[in-house]
Amino acid sequence: MLHRLIYASRLSPQVDHHQIREILAVSQRNNAARHISGLLLFNSGFFLQWLEGGRPQISERFARIAQDTRHMNVELISLDTVASRQFFNWNMGYLGEGRLNGALFARFFVDGRFDPHRLSAPAAEAFMLEAGRETPTLTP
Numbered sequence: 001m002l003h004r005l006i007y008a009s010r011l012s013p014q015v016d017h018h019q020i021r022e023i024l025a026v027s028q029r030n031n032a033a034r035h036i037s038g039l040l041l042f043n044s045g046f047f048l049q050w051l052e053g054g055r056p057q058i059s060e061r062f063a064r065i066a067q068d069t070r071h072m073n074v075e076l077i078s079l080d081t082v083a084s085r086q087f088f089n090w091n092m093g094y095l096g097e098g099r100l101n102g103a104l105f106a107r108f109f110v111d112g113r114f115d116p117h118r119l120s121a122p123a124a125e126a127f128m129l130e131a132g133r134e135t136p137t138l139t140p
């Protein structure tokens with residue numbers, strides 16, 4: 001049965017955001033092998049990631065991701081059964097700094113500042129679906 005997992009995290013202080021290139025390359029390789037698709041957002045030092053696929057596969061990946069020291073404050077937002085994939089073209093699509101506009105932030109955050117840890121589960125889902133209307137990329 002198809003599932004979707006959403007979590008938020010923060011880039012670790014000692015990590016250069018250029019490492020995102022390596023994170024994406026490994027993610028795309030690993031996810032493809034497990035039939036996982038999804039979207040990774042990075043903005044203002046925060047990550048918000050959507051993983052969709054079989055529950056055992058995304059649970060196993062999330063357990064691995066949560067131990068990665070390149071990010072911190074890893075917070076599970078939701079894990080739900082879904083009828084279909086939203087990002088089936090992307091083993092991990094990416095939307096980084098400058099790809100999301102201020103109007104979107106203003107609608108979801110009172111102060112217009114992106115901090116995914118403040119999103120409820122339904123808001124995180126709605127935010128990512130709106131964000132995903134921009135065409136993601138495979139590299140930063």
Ligand code: FAD
Pocket residue numbers: 009022023026027028030031040047049051061064065066067068069070071092
């Ligand atoms: P490994 O051989 O263990 O590592 C692959 C590469 O990553 C190596 O070059 C290694 O040096 C480097 N690396 C691993 N951990 C660290 C670390 N702590 N610090 C510096 N370099 C490191 N993985 C997925 O499979 N799918 C995802 O969707 C996914 N999303 C991620 C999102 C975020 C925000 C972050 C931070 C990581 C994500 N990862 C994802 C990566 C995941 O945490 C693991 O690093 C990766 O899955 C390990 O893959 P591996 O066992 O095949 O490779």
